[in-house]
Amino acid sequence: MRRVAWFFAVLAVSPVARAAPHFAFTAPLGTYNKATLQAGFAVYQAQCAACHTISAVRAGALADLGVSPAAMARLRALRPPQQPAAPDLSLIATALPHGAASIVSLLRVHHPLKSAVMVHDVAEFLAWSADPTLDQRKSIMLRAMIYLAIFGLIGFFALRQDRAP
Amino acid sequence: MTPPSDPSAPPSWLEQRLPIGRMLRDHLIFAPIPADFSLGACVEPLIWGALITLTFTGIWLGLFYHAAPQHAFTSLQTIMRAVPFGWLIRDLHRTGVSILFALAYLQLFRALRLGLYRDGRELAWIVSLVRFAMFLFLGVLGFIMIDGAASIALSLDLAAHLAAIPLIGHAIAQAFLGAASDLSRPDLTRIAMAHIAIGFLLLLIAGLTSLTQRLAPPANRDGLPRLDPRDLVAFHPYGSPRLFAAAIITGLIFFGLILAAPHGQSSRLNAIPAGTLALPLHLDLPWYLLGFAGLAQAGQSLGGGTALIAVVLILLAALPWLDRSPAAAARYRPWHRRALWLLAGAWVLLSIGAADPRGAWTLMIDLSACYVIAHFLLVTPLISLLEAPQPVPTRLRGAKK
Structure with a gap:
């Protein structure tokens, strides 16, 4: 039995398993899935929030995600009164070497949640809490690059026109 | 486009009192450039672009940054999340640093290849090295300002290295890092002040670099000490399309x-706030500091590491007097050219090794550091004395008319 557990533990942290969960936002132009983030928030609230805070996340950002004021009040009520012993999870996805995929492998090994979907959703939610402006950044930067490329082509040939034939 | 100087047109009110238009035309738009103006020659103006980007984003970040332990890390999160477009300003600043260092390393290597440190360009070369050393120091200070776990590791390491300098070291470490010299949190107020003050001072040094380069013989790919007037063309329209293209390509990469x-x-590790319980076991540095971290490690001790970094910078500054060859550009000196590529390779190995110095990499770091020192101290003088360079033309070879 222990051998089987070891096998799964090794498999879970192996690169193959790390690559297994699909996160669309890790692609160069991929974005977060809002439904996944909402489900992930629910998992976080139910399973993690009793010990772990996400103090860097703004209430406004959660509201934009579709979290109701009642849910946020419940979240605040869950907060332990003293300084929590468990680490804050706001930036955990940035701190781990493979981001959301590392969260998935850690949860599989150390804290077996019942469903793989829950693990996936809460990992995407924690990735969002570490980098909530990812969608905005990608869309603005893509538009800036397209603009720059067109401006560059026009400007390059306009400048060359002044050259004597 | 108006010609360089049109004597018939009466100057405007402002132009009579401050001839800024004439200065722009003579020294920028229609400035004489070598006819072989290449993409490599665009690196120097692009460094200015990166510096201006960093200055303005830095001022904006400074408005919201709270330079105090416990607050610095939180204030950066506030910038990223609550300040409108704060994430964009911070990304422009931190990614802009990478662009600046990529350009600065390219500029250094180009100067070594073309011999842009000799034949009347010695002062411009030394001022540009001072500028490069300021880039490094500002990069370190900015990294410490993030106030994450990797920042505190770097500040402690830097304080230890500075304190190892005899006589003045401890005072310098105290002045810049405050309490970090006593193995505790760095004094972020001083570090932020130094970052801002030296950042503005850097603009002055960068201006001095441009001035000395403008007064020195024009940098050209044949390393000629003086150019035939027929080899000089106006920047616009002969260089401007290329510089514009280089700026656009750099912007797209950025x-x-x-x-x-x-x-x-x-x-x-900088996603974890600095704290006494979050001290990383090894330095986790940005790529542009890795080569110098490798030198520091090859020094075998704190004082040795500091000395080795100082020696490499001093040897670079002494290069005009170490290189005795009649030809300047590496394209006419086959063995010198090979040695330069070896130097670049040694620097890359030094950087890779310093990122994770374990096992055989410690030996690789030592060997690479040995070559870097030997390249300047032995290889360059010896090759320049022994090697007979290929004949150097008197006019530019690669001129594109």
Whole structure:
């Protein structure tokens, strides 16, 4: 039995398993899935929030995600009164070497949640809490690059026109 | 486009009192450039572009940054999340640093290849080295300002290295890092002040670099000490399309890096706030500091590491007097050219090794550091004395008319 557990533990942290969960936002132009983030928030609230805070996340950002004021009040009520012993999870996805995929492998090994979907959703939610402006950044930067490329082509040939034939 | 000087047109009110238009035309738009103006020659103006980007984003970040332990890390999160477009300003600043260092390393290597440190350009070369050393120091200070776990590791390491300098070291460590010299949290107020003050001072040094380069013989790909007047052309329209293209390509790489990898340049450990319980076991440095971290490690001790970094910078400054060859450009000196590529390779190995110094890499770091020192102290003088260079033309070879 222990051998089987070891096998799964090794498999879970192996690169193959790390690559297994699909996160669309890790692609160069991929974005977060809002439904996944909402489900992930629910998992976080139910399973993690009793010990772990996400103090860097703004209430406004959660509201934009579709979290109701009642849910946020419940979240605040869950907060332990003293300084929590468990680490804050706001930036955990940035701190781990493979981001959301590392969260998935850690949860599989150390804290077996019942469903793989829950693990996936809460990992995407924690990735969002570490980098909530990812969608905005990608869309603005893509538009800036397209603009720059067109401006560059026009400007390059306009400048060359002044050259004597 | 108006010609360089049109004597018939009456100057405007402002122009009579401050001839800024004439200065722009004579020294920028229609400035004489070598006819072989290449993409490599665009690196110097692009460094200015990066510096201006960093200055303005830095001022904006400084408005919201709270330079105090416990607050610095939180204030950066506020910038990223609550300040309108704060994430964009910070990404422009931290990715801009990578662009600046990529350009600065390219400029150094180009200067070594073309011999842009000799034949009347010695002062411009030394001022540009001072500028490069300031880039490094500002990069370190900015990295410490993030106030993450990797920042505190770097500040403690830097304080230890500075304190190892005899006589003045401890005072310098105290002045810049405050309490960090006593193995505790760095004094962020001083570090932020130094970052801002030296940042503005850097603009002055960068201006001095441009001035000395403008007064020195024009940099050209044949390393000629003086150019035939027929080899000089006006910047516009002969150089401007190329500089514009170089700026656009750099901008596309810049924005692409922000899009794909905004965290790429910084340490992951800096996502953990600095604290006495979060001391990393090894330094996790941005790529542009790795070569110098490798030198520091090859020094075998704190004082040795500091000395080795100082020696390499001093040897670079002494290069005009170490290189005795009649030809300047590496394209006419086959063995010198090979030695330069070896130097670049040694620097890359030094950087890779310093990122994770374990096992055989410690030996590789020592060997690479040995070559870097030997390249300047032995290889360059010896090759320049022994090697007979190929005949150097008197006029530019690669001129594009």
